[in-house]
Every structure is written in structure tokens, then in C-alpha cells.
Amino acid sequence: MAGWNNGKFIRKGYKMSAKRSTTAEQAKSKDQSSLKAGAQIIVDTLIEQGVETMFGYLGGVVLPLFDRLYDAPIKFIIPRHEQGGCHMADGYARASGKVGVIVTTSGPGACNIVTGLATAMMDSIPIVALTGQVRTELIGNDAFQEADTTGITRPVTKYNSIVKDIKDLARTIREAFYIASTGRKGPVLVDIPVDVQVTKYQPDDSKELLLPGYRPWIKPHARQISSAAKAINESQRPVLYIGGGIISAEASEELRAFADKAHIPVAMTLMGLGAFDQRRDESLDMLGMHGSAYANYAVQECDLLIAIGARFDDRVTGKLKTFASNAKIIHVDVDPASISKNVPVDIPVVGDAKEIMTAMLAEVEYKERADWFGKIAQWKEKFPFKYDKNSGTIKPQYVIEEIYEQTKGNAIITTGVGQNQMWTAQFYKFSRPRQLLSSGGLGTMGYGLPAAIGAQVARPKELVIDIDGDHSFNMTMTELATAVQYKLPIKVCIINNGYMGMVRQWQELFYGKRYSCSYLQNPNYEDVARAVGAAGITVDKKADVPKAIKQMLAEKKPCVVDFRVEREENVWPMVPAGASLDEMDGLDIMESMA
Ligand SMILES: Cc1ncc(C[n+]2csc(CCOP(=O)(O)OP(=O)(O)O)c2C)c(N)n1
Numbered sequence: 001m002a003g004w005n006n007g008k009f010i011r012k013g014y015k016m017s018a019k020r021s022t023t024a025e026q027a028k029s030k031d032q033s034s035l036k037a038g039a040q041i042i043v044d045t046l047i048e049q050g051v052e053t054m055f056g057y058l059g060g061v062v063l064p065l066f067d068r069l070y071d072a073p074i075k076f077i078i079p080r081h082e083q084g085g086c087h088m089a090d091g092y093a094r095a096s097g098k099v100g101v102i103v104t105t106s107g108p109g110a111c112n113i114v115t116g117l118a119t120a121m122m123d124s125i126p127i128v129a130l131t132g133q134v135r136t137e138l139i140g141n142d143a144f145q146e147a148d149t150t151g152i153t154r155p156v157t158k159y160n161s162i163v164k165d166i167k168d169l170a171r172t173i174r175e176a177f178y179i180a181s182t183g184r185k186g187p188v189l190v191d192i193p194v195d196v197q198v199t200k201y202q203p204d205d206s207k208e209l210l211l212p213g214y215r216p217w218i219k220p221h222a223r224q225i226s227s228a229a230k231a232i233n234e235s236q237r238p239v240l241y242i243g244g245g246i247i248s249a250e251a252s253e254e255l256r257a258f259a260d261k262a263h264i265p266v267a268m269t270l271m272g273l274g275a276f277d278q279r280r281d282e283s284l285d286m287l288g289m290h291g292s293a294y295a296n297y298a299v300q301e302c303d304l305l306i307a308i309g310a311r312f313d314d315r316v317t318g319k320l321k322t323f324a325s326n327a328k329i330i331h332v333d334v335d336p337a338s339i340s341k342n343v344p345v346d347i348p349v350v351g352d353a354k355e356i357m358t359a360m361l362a363e364v365e366y367k368e369r370a371d372w373f374g375k376i377a378q379w380k381e382k383f384p385f386k387y388d389k390n391s392g393t394i395k396p397q398y399v400i401e402e403i404y405e406q407t408k409g410n411a412i413i414t415t416g417v418g419q420n421q422m423w424t425a426q427f428y429k430f431s432r433p434r435q436l437l438s439s440g441g442l443g444t445m446g447y448g449l450p451a452a453i454g455a456q457v458a459r460p461k462e463l464v465i466d467i468d469g470d471h472s473f474n475m476t477m478t479e480l481a482t483a484v485q486y487k488l489p490i491k492v493c494i495i496n497n498g499y500m501g502m503v504r505q506w507q508e509l510f511y512g513k514r515y516s517c518s519y520l521q522n523p524n525y526e527d528v529a530r531a532v533g534a535a536g537i538t539v540d541k542k543a544d545v546p547k548a549i550k551q552m553l554a555e556k557k558p559c560v561v562d563f564r565v566e567r568e569e570n571v572w573p574m575v576p577a578g579a580s581l582d583e584m585d586g587l588d589i590m591e592s593m594a
């Protein structure tokens with residue numbers, strides 16, 4: 001049997017064949033013995049697709065599948081809640097570049113992954129979800145644990161379908177992997193009634209897909225590439241605006257070569273952080289609502305904005321009418337539907353970012369652009385991200401800076417949502433793709449811990465740290481037990497301000513400090529950690545921060561550190577919702593700090 005043993009996965013020989021018969025089956029006729037049960041077809045197709053690890057939770061209508069998984073050479077991680085499992089599959093996918101796989105039962109199991117699917121959908125993360133369904137003849141009867149899974153998940157998946165005929169099973173699963181991992185990637189769900197899992201069938205060898213309407217590989221237009229290169233060569237003040245699409249297309253190397261050759265500064269979205277090394281002078285770091293002043297000013301004053309694998313999200317653009325209003329806009333994207341969706345684009349280039357950047361590299365010329373880089377250097381000098389270093393309390397930014405220093409900028413970081421997430425984006429300098437895993441589009445509190453578990457499974461030798469908010473952590477902290485069970489030595493740094501900090505910040509600034517319902521009583525996290533077998537540390541003095549981080553990094557077990565930080569610290573700068581990108585609040589506050 002294959003399985004987890006004392007934190008190690010034990011694999012034994014596995015043959016992909018119909019011959020996994022029981023004594024009863026052996027008694028059947030020769031013809032019958034070459035048939036495979038649907039559940040076996042699922043497992044064989046997953047292995048054929050290269051699946052090595054899966055996440056998921058049991059239930060009545062997936063028992064045939066779990067029975068076949070019992071001795072399959074696939075690592076299986078069982079979360080404590082299906083939402084956690086789906087975020088784990090997502091974290092696994094983001095950290096590895098592979099497709100994450102989640103399995104759940106029907107009804108409540110399938111409903112519990114809706115948030116995880118929507119999170120992956122908004123950030124274009126490839127996931128295949130396999131859900132069990134009630135028997136085909138009971139569908140529509142309000143059967144026990146029946147939910148209209150394909151109906152419920154249609155808006156939060158790239159594609160979904162239900163397999164009612166065993167003949168379609170293997171092909172539908174292959175199609176799911178193909179759709180999830182090509183074009184603009186995303187989650188795909190396949191709903192499989194329990195009777196299909198036990199029906200016997202002899203699948204043919206054909207690996208053909210039946211997707212006549214799906215054309216993910218769009219060949220980039222040579223003329224569009226040339227007009228983009230021409231605009232770049234003519235531009236005095238260009239800016240690259242980089243999103244998660246560069247990471248998804250594995251095009252970071254091409255981006256570096258392109259930015260170097262054409263000599264263009266690089267601003268990144270939250271999803272794009274890590275695509276370009278932030279330690280370099282050409283990095284403008286993150287742009288947008290809590291982006292750097294220098295990125296936002298550069299975007300507003302540029303004469304050419306080159307968006308690549310980004311979608312002009314409102315948290316990035318601020319007021320659309322005034323966004324980069326003096327600039328010509330080039331938009332490189334794999335998804336034709338995102339071109340001119342929010343902002344009119346002058347030169348669209350549709351296709352794979354890696355291919356397009358390689359083609360453009362040949363056509364762009366080096367330009368000194370001394371004035372432009374001079375201006376950027378002045379903004380960088382005047383408006384760096386800042387906080388009060390002389391404060392006697394623990395500043396959240398200090399904790400993150402110290403984590404950055406002690407990990408030498410090398411850790412894989414996941415986050416919660418809110419202030420913790422924005423400070424992480426501001427104060428940890430990311431240098432490589434797939435280093436920051438954060439829920440950008442949906443902004444899902446509770447993402448950080450399970451995503452860290454998925455990332456640690458994908459990258460067992462790397463250091464994985466979840467920098468989380470107290471209330472974000474509260475949402476999925478039950479998954480700490482999963483990390484302990486599978487001996488995944490993730491670290492959790494809770495930026496514990498006691499508040500839904502980002503909500504409190506908005507209430508302070510826009511609702512006259514009426515902190516309505518944004519405070520909750522937290523558990524003692526050190527005790528919670530110890531209760532499930534993890535290590536726990538509490539830090540309430542500024543002077544103890546460095547040694548607590550050191551102790552955490554030396555810890556072999558999963559470890560939670562509860563940093564009791566300054567409770568009413570704000571994230572600066574801030575572009576208030578609906579304001580222009582260069583109308584940032586908080587610059588004076590930052591400037592006044594030592
Ligand atoms: C599931 C979910 N519910 C509600 C929100 C709205 N929301 C955004 S940030 C935030 C507060 C987060 O609090 P915490 O995790 O403590 O982070 P902090 O801002 O204090 O760092 C809330 C409630 C959300 N993003 N996700």
C-alpha cells in the first residue's frame with residue numbers, strides 16, 4: 001500500500017491497468033476482467049496527467065474513488081475543511097506551476113470549495129476539482145447531499161461539466177487538465193455521479209479531446225509586435241506594468257532581458273510581485289491603492305504604459321478616467337476578452353507573454369532616458385515606504401522587515417488579506433517568481449495558512465512563511481492540525497493588531513472612527529499552536545522580535561508566532577477608492593517619520 005507514514009510518503013509499485021481485481025471479480029468472465037470501474041479510470045487518468053499530489057475530503061459519493069486511491073502512487077493530503085483543501089491545491093499550483101487537484105464529496109463538500117474556486121478564478125490559477133455527485137437517476141430529486149454543483153460553480157470556474165456517461169469520463173478529465181492549464185489558466189470542475197464511478201467500461205486508447213470551440217493558443221500578430229516595439233523605441237517616459245500573467249507564462253527571464261535591453265522601469269501588481277527582482281534599481285515595486293508613490297507617479301506621468309499579463313483592476317488604476325491619461329497604452333495578454341475591458345488600449349498584442357516578449361526583444365533598442373530615470377530616482381529618494389522606527393511598540397512593518405532580513409529575502413511567503421497583506425507587499429522585497437502567494441483578485445481572508453501548506457507540499461525543501469492577519473488566520477486556523485499531521489514545517493507570523501485592521505483603517509478615515517464590529521476577541525495563539533502539536537511563541541516587546549524570528553526559523557515543527565503589534569497603525573500611502581492614482585493620502589505622514 002502507498003501512503004503517509006510518519007510524515008514521509010511511502011510509494012510501492014503501481015500498475016496502470018484494469019488488473020486490480022478482488023477474488024469476487026476474478027470469478028467473472030475473461031471479457032469482464034478487462035473492464036475498469038469508473039473510479040479506476042479516474043485514478044489512471046490522473047496519473048497519466050502527471051498528478052503526484054492531491055488534496056481532498058471524503059464523503060459517501062466519493063467512496064469508490066477513495067477506495068481506488070488507497071493504493072495509488074499519489075500523495076493525498078486531507079485538510080480539515082474543504083475550503084482549506086482548495087486553497088492548498090491553489091498554493092500548490094502557484095508554488096509549483098503545476099495543476100492543483102482537489103476532490104470533495106457532493107452537496108456540503110462541493111459547496112465548501114466555492115470560495116477556493118472563486119479565489120483561483122480571479123487570480124487565473126490552474127486547479128482541477130473533482131466532485132462526487134448523487135446517483136444519476138436521483139439528480140433533481142433533492143436527494144441526500146445533492147447540490148447543483150455545476151450550477152453553483154459555473155461563475156467561479158473557467159469551465160465545468162458533469163459526466164453522466166462512463167464513456168465520457170477519461171476524456172472529460174483530460175479536457176479539464178487541458179483547459180485549466182492553457183490560455184488564461186483557471187479552475188475547472190468535473191462533477192462525477194457515484195454510479196459512474198462504479199460502472200465498468202473498457203476505455204479506448206484514444207487521448208483525443210473534444211473541444212472544437214476552445215482555441216487557447218493565439219499566435220501573436222507580427223504587425224502588432226512591430227508597432228508595439230516602434231512605440232517603445234519612440235517613447236521618452238515608458239513604464240512596464242506587470243501582472244501575474246508573466247509568472248503564469250513563466251516569462252520572468254524574458255521580462256528581465258526586455259526591461260534591460262529597452263531600459264524601462266518596472267511596476268508590478270500584487271500578483272506580479274516577484275516577476276522582476278525588486279532589489280534592482282529599475283524596480284518601481286507595487287503600484288496601485290497601497291503601491292509606492294514612485295510607481296504611481298511614474299504611471300501617471302509616463303508617455304507609454306506597457307501592460308503585460310495584467311487586467312487593469314480598480315485597485316491598480318484608481319479613477320479610470322484619469323489613469324495614465326497622457327500615455328499611449330500597449331496591452332499584452334493571453335485573454336482577448338481583457339483587452340480594452342476597463343481602459344481603452346492603443347496597441348493590443350494577444351498571445352503568450354513569453355513568445356511575445358521574445359519577439360519584441362529583437363525589435364527594441366536601448367535608450368538612456370536619463371531625464372526619466374533621474375525623475376524616478378528623485379521620487380524614490382523622497383517617498384520610500386516608511387514607518388516610525390523610533391516607536392516603542394512593535395510596528396507591523398518592522399516585523400516584516402526583520403523577517404525579510406533574517407530569511408535573506410529567500411522565503412516563499414503567503415499572506416492573509418488586509419493590512420498584513422499590503423505591508424508584506426511593501427516591506428518584503430521579492431526577487432523571483434512564485435515567491436509571493438496571495439489572494440489578489442478575490443481578497444480571500446483565510447487563504448494564507450492553507451496556501452502555505454500547499455506550497456510546502458510542492459516545495460518540501462524551501463522555507464514557507466505565512467504572514468497573516470489575526471482575523472484572516474482565525475478563518476482557517478483549523479488547518480494547523482493538517483500541517484502538524486503531515487509534518488510540514490510551515491511558519492506562521494500573525495500580525496496581531498486585534499482588529500480587522502484594514503476595515504478599521506477605513507472606519508477611521510471614512511466613518512469618523514466609529515469602529516463598528518471590527519474588533520473580535522482572539523484566542524491565545526501560542527496555546528492554540530501547542531494544542532495541535534505545533535510550536536507557539538508570543539512576542540509583546542519590540543526588543544524580542546529578532547530573537548523570536550530566529551527561534552521560529554530554527555524550529556523543525558510548524559510554528560506560530562503571535563506578534564502583538566501596534567493596534568492602530570495604518571497602511572500608507574493610500575489612494576482612496578475612486579481617487580486618481582496620484583492623489584495619495586499619507587505621504588506627509590510618511591515624510592514626517594524619522
Ligand atoms: C472572507 C473575507 N471576508 C471579509 C473580507 C473583508 N475584509 C477585508 S480585510 C478585512 C480585515 C482583515 O483583518 P485581519 O486578517 O486581522 O488583517 P489586518 O487588516 O488586521 O492585517 C476584512 C474583514 C475579506 N476580504 N474576506
Ligand SMILES: [Mg+2]
Binds near residue numbers: 495496498499501
Ligand atoms: Mg488584524
